[in-house]
Amino acid sequence: MGHGTLEPLGKGVYLFRWPRGVVVSPLLVTAEGVIAVDPIDAEAARAYRAAIRQLTDAPVRAVIYSHDHRDHIVGAAELGPEAEIIAHPRARERILRRRDPDILLPTRLVQDEEELRFGQHRVEVRYFGPNHSASNIGLLFETDAGRLLFFCDLVEPGLAPYRNLPDTDVLGLLETLAACRTLGADLVLGGHAGPATAEWIDGYAQFFHELLAATARAYRAQGGQAPLPGEDGVAMTERVRLAVCQEAAAALRPRxxxxxxxxxxxxxxxxxxxxxxxxGN
Ligand SMILES: [Zn+2]
Known part of the structure; x- marks a missing residue:
């Protein structure tokens, strides 16, 4: 079995880091039980559970899914077989539609804005609509370093946005990043990197706005979707795509x-x- 590591942030909050997938999930330890976020996969979940056992004998009382993507939420049966599974209604819809046999269905659905209470502890939930996925929720925890915002795959401090933004609603992503600035977070954690200062929310918003502007400029410079004389239509899309991608990335490279x-x-x-x-998306 692989090994994960636990990192304490204070006030009962820990981070479980799983090196094999370069994934990180937060958890909250209370006297009544553990609230674990994102089991990752079956092997990670077994290591996650073993790591929790070193902290407390209390059961895993709840598992929260950050969003519906398979690379974060397989294996809850290994992490907390008796736990309630908390997620946004959109996550339940997507899991049902895919008929994923290895993902436990959510048993408790959150509102778009809700405070989950676990004894003395609270976790704030925020849903701003589709962004990185249709079901992605932000979770706010109190820690010794202030308010921690976990928004999986939305802001990954130190990391460039992942590949071609799979499953993303682009406009919703920009809107969610803007909304995140109102949450009063001190720290931000992604599902693969962080925590780091909440300035990374602005950093990500600026990255996308600047890349969008640079992409639009480069697209105009290529003349849009217009074939050159004698040029095949498919060949045109590839010429435009390659030129736009290179020029837009080059424009952002200095910063x-x-x-x-x-x-x-x-x-x-x-x-x-x-x-x-x-x-348009
Ligand atoms: Zn994702």
Missing amino acids: FGHWRGFDAWAPQTADRLLLYLIT
């Missing part, structure tokens, strides 16, 4: 090129924003 993954992923992210410009 954001030090973010991990920038060289590999920024051109793909520009391609996704190009599709947003062409189709």
Whole structure:
């Protein structure tokens, strides 16, 4: 079995880091039980449970799903077989639709704005509509370093946005990043990186706005979706795509090129924003 690590943040909050998938999930330990977020996968969940056992004999009372994506929420049966499974209604819809056999269905659905109480402890839930996925919720925890916002895959401090923004509602992503600035978070945690100061929320918003503007400029410079004389229509889309992705990434490199993954992923992210410009999402 692989090993994860636990990192205390104070006030009962810990981070479970799972190196194999480079994934991180927060958890809250209370006298009555443990509230664990995102089991990750079956093997990670077994290591997650073993790590919790080193902290407390109390049972895993609840498992919260940050969103419906398979790379974060498989394996809850290993983590807390008796636990209630808490998620946004959209997550339940998606899991049901996919008929995932290895994901426990949510048993308790959250409101778009709700305070979950566990004894003396609280976890605030915020849903701002579709963004990285249709079901992604922000979770706010009190820690010794202040308010921690966990928004899985939405803001990953130090990391460039992932590849071509799979499953993302682009406009919703921009709206959610703007809404996150009103939450009074001191720290932000993604599902793969962080925690870091909440300035990363602004950093991500600026990255997307600047990349969108650079992509639009490069697209105009290519003349949009217009074939050159004698050029095949498909060949045209590839010429435009390659040029736009390279130019847009180059425009952002001076400011954001030090973010991990920038060289590999920024051109793909520009391609996704190009599709947003062409189709409206
Ligand atoms: Zn995701």
